[in-house]
Amino acid sequence: MEKITIRDIARLAGVSKSTVSLVINNSPRVDPATRRHVLAVIRRYNYVPSATASALAKGRSSFIGMIVPGLTWQMVAALNYGVASVIERTPYEIILYTSTNDHDYGPVIDRMLASGLSAGVLVISQDQAMKPLLDLHEQGVPVVLINTLGSHFDLPSVEADNYEGACGAVRHLLDLGHRRIASLAGPTTWPCCQDRQRGYEDALTEAGVPIDASLTLQSGLEPPRARELLRGLLGLPDRPTAVFAHNDNTAYAAMEAAADHGLRVPADLSVVGFDDIPSSAHVKPALTTVSQPFEAMGARAARMMLAAISPESGEGSAPDEHGLASARVRLPTTLIVRDSTGPAPA
Amino acid sequence: MEKITIRDIARLAGVSKSTVSLVINNSPRVDPATRRHVLAVIRRYNYVPSATASALAKGRSSFIGMIVPGLTWQMVAALNYGVASVIERTPYEIILYTSTNDHDYGPVIDRMLASGLSAGVLVISQDQAMKPLLDLHEQGVPVVLINTLGSHFDLPSVEADNYEGACGAVRHLLDLGHRRIASLAGPTTWPCCQDRQRGYEDALTEAGVPIDASLTLQSGLEPPRARELLRGLLGLPDRPTAVFAHNDNTAYAAMEAAADHGLRVPADLSVVGFDDIPSSAHVKPALTTVSQPFEAMGARAARMMLAAISPESGEGSAPDEHGLASARVRLPTTLIVRDSTGPAPA
DNA sequence: CTGAAAGCGCTTACAG
DNA sequence: CTGAAAGCGCTTACAG
Numbered sequence: 001m002e003k004i005t006i007r008d009i010a011r012l013a014g015v016s017k018s019t020v021s022l023v024i025n026n027s028p029r030v031d032p033a034t035r036r037h038v039l040a041v042i043r044r045y046n047y048v049p050s051a052t053a054s055a056l057a058k059g060r061s062s063f064i065g066m067i068v069p070g071l072t073w074q075m076v077a078a079l080n081y082g083v084a085s086v087i088e089r090t091p092y093e094i095i096l097y098t099s100t101n102d103h104d105y106g107p108v109i110d111r112m113l114a115s116g117l118s119a120g121v122l123v124i125s126q127d128q129a130m131k132p133l134l135d136l137h138e139q140g141v142p143v144v145l146i147n148t149l150g151s152h153f154d155l156p157s158v159e160a161d162n163y164e165g166a167c168g169a170v171r172h173l174l175d176l177g178h179r180r181i182a183s184l185a186g187p188t189t190w191p192c193c194q195d196r197q198r199g200y201e202d203a204l205t206e207a208g209v210p211i212d213a214s215l216t217l218q219s220g221l222e223p224p225r226a227r228e229l230l231r232g233l234l235g236l237p238d239r240p241t242a243v244f245a246h247n248d249n250t251a252y253a254a255m256e257a258a259a260d261h262g263l264r265v266p267a268d269l270s271v272v273g274f275d276d277i278p279s280s281a282h283v284k285p286a287l288t289t290v291s292q293p294f295e296a297m298g299a300r301a302a303r304m305m306l307a308a309i310s311p312e313s314g315e316g317s318a319p320d321e322h323g324l325a326s327a328r329v330r331l332p333t334t335l336i337v338r339d340s341t342g343p344a345p346a
Numbered sequence: 347m348e349k350i351t352i353r354d355i356a357r358l359a360g361v362s363k364s365t366v367s368l369v370i371n372n373s374p375r376v377d378p379a380t381r382r383h384v385l386a387v388i389r390r391y392n393y394v395p396s397a398t399a400s401a402l403a404k405g406r407s408s409f410i411g412m413i414v415p416g417l418t419w420q421m422v423a424a425l426n427y428g429v430a431s432v433i434e435r436t437p438y439e440i441i442l443y444t445s446t447n448d449h450d451y452g453p454v455i456d457r458m459l460a461s462g463l464s465a466g467v468l469v470i471s472q473d474q475a476m477k478p479l480l481d482l483h484e485q486g487v488p489v490v491l492i493n494t495l496g497s498h499f500d501l502p503s504v505e506a507d508n509y510e511g512a513c514g515a516v517r518h519l520l521d522l523g524h525r526r527i528a529s530l531a532g533p534t535t536w537p538c539c540q541d542r543q544r545g546y547e548d549a550l551t552e553a554g555v556p557i558d559a560s561l562t563l564q565s566g567l568e569p570p571r572a573r574e575l576l577r578g579l580l581g582l583p584d585r586p587t588a589v590f591a592h593n594d595n596t597a598y599a600a601m602e603a604a605a606d607h608g609l610r611v612p613a614d615l616s617v618v619g620f621d622d623i624p625s626s627a628h629v630k631p632a633l634t635t636v637s638q639p640f641e642a643m644g645a646r647a648a649r650m651m652l653a654a655i656s657p658e659s660g661e662g663s664a665p666d667e668h669g670l671a672s673a674r675v676r677l678p679t680t681l682i683v684r685d686s687t688g689p690a691p692a
Numbered sequence: 693c694t695g696a697a698a699g700c701g702c703t704t705a706c707a708g
Numbered sequence: 709c710t711g712a713a714a715g716c717g718c719t720t721a722c723a724g
Contacts, residue, residue, distance in 0.1 A: 003462065005717055016695045021719055031693055048460035052401040053717035056700050061398060066442065070427050077423065081416050084444030093463065096412065096442040098430030114394035116349065117439065223628060252628040259630060279625035282569060282598040284605060351701055362711045367703055377709055399701035402716050 004047050013041045024049055051093070055117075064305055065118035067097045067108055069125070075275065075294045079124060079146060082298025090306060092119070106132045113139070120309045122146060122301055142308035146301045147192065156308070158301045158329045162192045162274075165290040165333035166199025169244055169272045172288070172335055174207045177344035178242040178270060181209075182233060184254060186221040186246040193221075196246050196274060215240055223253035230257035234269070241269060241344045248273040248280050251287055255340070266342030276336055285339035293331050300329060350393050359387045370395055397439070401463075410651055411464035413443045413454055415471070421621065421640045425470060425492060428644025436652060438465070452478045459485070466655045468492060468647055488654035492647045493538065502654070504647045504675045508538045508620075511636040511679035512545025515590050515618045518634070518681055520553045523690035524588040524616060527555075528579060530600060532567040532592040539567075542592050542620060561586055569599035576603035580615070587615060587690045594619035594626050597633055601686070612688030622682055631685035639677050646675060 006024075010017045015038060022030045023038040041047075055061035066083065068076050087094055095117060097108045105123070109132040112118055120142035123133060137143045137155055145157035173181050183200045186193030201211055217233065219226035226245070233239060234257060245251035251273030258269045265271055265285055273280060276291035304327060352370075356363045361384060368376045369384040387393075401407035412429065414422050433440055441463060443454045451469070455478040458464055466488035469479060483489045483501055491503035519527050529546045532539030547557055563579065565572035572591070579585060580603060591597035597619030604615045611617055611631055619626060622637035650673060 003717095006719095007717080017718080018695055018697095018720080019693090022694085025719080029693065034693080046460075048462075050402070050717050051461050051463055052398040052407060053700090054719075055398040056396070056402055056702085057717075057719040059700070059719095063441075068426075070430075080414075080442075080444055081446070084416075084442075085446055088444075088446065088457070093461065094442040094444075095409075096426075096430075096440040098426055098434075098440075100427070100431055100434065111434070114392070115397050115439065116394075117397055249625075249628060252625070252630075255630060256628075277625070279595075279598070279623070279629070282595065282602070283625070283629050284601060349701095352703095353701080363702080364704080364711055364713095365709090368710085371703080375709065380709080396701050399716090400703070402718085403701075403703040405703090405716070 004045055006047075006049065009038070009042055009045065009047050012045065013038045051091075061117050061119055062092050063095045063117050063119060064092050064302075064309070065095050065097055065112050065121040067099060067105055067112075067121060067123045067125075070098060070100055075277065075292065076124060078294035079298040082295035082300075083122065083302045084298075085295075086299050086302040086306070092306070104129050104132075109133070109136060112136075113141075120144070120305050122305055142305060144301050144305045144308065146297055156304055156327045158297050158304065158331065159192070160292040160297065160333050161330045162195035162333075163199040163202075165274065165292070165335075166196040166244070167203040168199075168333070168335045169274065169288075169290050170200050170203035171207070172337065172341065173242045173244065173270060173272065174203065174209070176242075176270065176341060178240075179209055179344070180212075180215065180238065180240040180242070182230065182240040182243040183216045184219045184226050184230065184243055184245040184250045185216050186219070186250075188218070193246050200244055219246075219250050219253075221247055221250055223249050226250040226253040227257045227260070230254055231260050234258065234261045234263065242341070243269065243271050245271065245273045248275045248277045248287060248289055251280075251289065251340070252283060255283070255285075265340050268345055270341040270344070272341055280336075281338070288338045288341040289336055291334045291336050293333065297331055300331065304329075350391055352393075352395065355384070355388055355391065355393050358391065359384045397437075406465050407463050408438050409441045409463050409465060410438050410648075410655070411441050411443055411458050411467040413445060413451055413458075413467060413469045413471075416444060416446055421623065421638065422470060424640035425644040428641035428646075429468065429648040430644075431641075432645050432648040432652070438652070450475050450478075455479070455482060458482075459487075466490070466651050468651055488651060490647050490651045490654065492643055502650055502673045504643050504650065504677065505538070506638040506643065506679050507676045508541035508679075509545040509548075511620065511638070511681075512542040512590070513549040514545075514679070514681045515620065515634075515636050516546050516549035517553070518683065518687065519588045519590065519616060519618065520549065520555070522588075522616065522687060524586075525555055525690070526558070526561065526584065526586040526588070528576065528586040528589040529562045530565045530572050530576065530589055530591040530596045531562055532565070532596075534564070539592050546590055565592075565596050565599075567593055567596055569595050569602075572596040572599040573603045573606070576600055577606050580604065580607045580609065588687070589615065589617050591617065591619045594621045594623045594633060594635055597626075597635065597686070598629060601629070601631075611686050614691055616687040616690070618687055626682075627684070634684045634687040635682055637680045637682050639679065643677055646677065650675075 006017050006020050010020045023035050099105055099108045122144050124146045143155050145155050147159050217229040243254045245254050251271050254271045255265050258265050263269045273287050273289035276289045280287040280289050352363050352366050356366045369381050445451055445454045468490050470492045489501050491501050493505050563575040589600045591600050597617050600617045601611050604611050609615045619633050619635035622635045626633040626635050
């Protein structure tokens with residue numbers, strides 16, 4: 001069971017190594033008959049070219065680096081699944097870089113750069129320092145971001161449509177008759193949360209409901225803090241009858257805050273979240289929330305990456321002038337209505 | 347900013363490429379002074395050897411494959427974090443193989459084998475077919491399993507102590523005065539669930555409580571099914587006063603089943619889960635559950651892998667005769683007591 | 693359209 | 709203890 005090499009295939013097919021190589025790399029300048037023949041023996045012997053050897057010879061590798069944040073995210077699983085489903089049909093492999101420092105991808109990028117292994121980098125990011133990524137990009141390594149970034153960065157990215165998602169969630173509450181709707185807001189520095197907050201405000205304005213700044217609570221997406229802040233607000237005479245939380249975990253905290261006051265959800269207080277993490281279908285009451293299309297986001301990002309590193313590879317063949325280099329795609333979200341929202345109390 | 351190579355370092359240091367290589371690979375047969383000097387220039391020029399070139403020359407690579415199941419698991423994140431924290435201090439990189447077929451790792455293994463890229467494989471598995479993994483192992487590729495396997499497999503593995511974890515959970519219920527305790531069991535074919543079930547039964551027996559088979563519900567770990575089965579059981583006159591669920595998601599289902607009957611948790615029914623996934627701290631009532639040390643499990647597995655692929659690398663230097671090749675480590679769990687368990691009703 | 697040859701950046705006997 | 713040389717398995721001009 002010796003490892004079979006290009007030389008073996010060449011001998012077996014009665015051609016030179018060069019020809020085999022050209023076949024492998026889809027060169028057009030090889031006779032169709034020869035190509036078929038070579039392909040046949042390749043298949044027969046189950047030959048797979050050595051990735052390391054070809055990387056060395058080509059000067060570029062067939063690895064895509066994927067940088068993921070550390071512990072935090074439940075969504076990484078779904079995102080990754082999407083990425084895997086497209087990459088598994090290509091000769092590329094994913095090298096996983098897990099950042100043990102969630103606020104700075106610097107060390108991880110250094111490592112990547114040093115190894116020179118990655119043909120491109122997929123980055124799942126939140127509020128990490130962007131500088132290292134921009135450096136990467138400037139050094140000619142394609143970078144595709146998964147998740148929202150500030151618009152001042154010109155890196156290709158795929159994200160959920162946070163703005164429209166938030167609008168939809170708030171409109172749902174408005175439709176149910178709610179007028180005093182609180183926002184359990186995430187970090188003001190996170191672009192995704194800025195978009196969600198804008199969506200919240202615009203939906204209100206559009207419905208003719210004036211914006212009351214005291215109804216926006218800066219929870220930083222930390223459940224304990226969210227619970228505490230909302231508990232304060234719920235004690236007030238003109239308490240809100242609904243809350244739009246910037247993510248599911250703080251929505252859970254909102255339910256706890258309601259319980260702290262003996263308020264029932266949704267009879268006394270409606271709650272809508274954002275993300276639709278797996279547990280949201282199971283909490284009591286089941287959470288109405290904005291579902292992000294994580295799997296699709298991952299798949300899309302992977303396709304953009306492939307297009308960026310091997311333009312010939314078809315698929316996303318460059319609609320805009322820079323290939324997909326500066327694309328910024330926003331995928332639609334879906335409002336999942338469950339049991340945590342209901343008509344505004346009389 | 348040309349890529350700097352071993353030849354550059356050799357020239358800069360005034361030695362041969364061979365010597366530089368020996369230094370890089372920690373060969374003992376190089377003069378300490380020379381070594382210091384070479385190391386200095388390596389550092390000064392920030393030289394990192396090409397992973398592809400050395401893989402090619404050595405005939406083995408510095409990649410560790412990690413196979414993860416598809417969508418399912420929230421714990422993969424924590425596991426991965428543990429793995430990353432140890433691998434990041436070595437020259438190894440992780441190649442991520444995501445199985446889009448959760449029941450058969452065959453395709454993924456084929457791919458891995460074909461590329462010949464991985465020096466070893468870390469596998470997060472549940473009830474996948476073991477055959478491909480055993481083949482791998484037989485071909486001399488070190489395999490370390492994360493998670494429980496049938497004891498009939500002789501692959502090194504790290505798992506949580508499911509048996510003791512279950513015992514602890516059930517003893518907690520017994521201490522609270524419960525005597526009729528249901529088990530919301532997982533697939534009988536999954537070794538981890540077999541262990542949990544044994545723990546449940548042994549804890550009962552040890553307390554002198556006879557085992558009532560009708561109290562064990564085969565939920566298959568599917569929440570809807572768990573809810574339905576338990577709802578049936580709770581309608582009976584001698585209903586259980588507590589339930590031990592084999593994982594958190596079915597514990598949530600148990601709470602729903604209780605609500606279906608208007609039973610309060612924990613006043614009328616105590617519920618304990620297994621896993622301690624992130625949301626369990628936030629559900630209402632917060633779930634008492636057995637916490638698995640995912641991060642530690644990942645780290646441990648990574649260390650075992652390193653020991654297997656580079657025995658010289660110290661760390662876990664082989665306590666048993668086969669190195670760590672046949673080790674089977676079981677890490678302790680922790681019972682997290684929260685609000686879903688309380689004294690048995692009078 | 694095809695082949696011989698040099699080269700990618702390392703490692704590893706083999707001499708010395 | 710150190711260096712010259714061959715080789716790992718591919719790719720890529722360059723001839724033909």
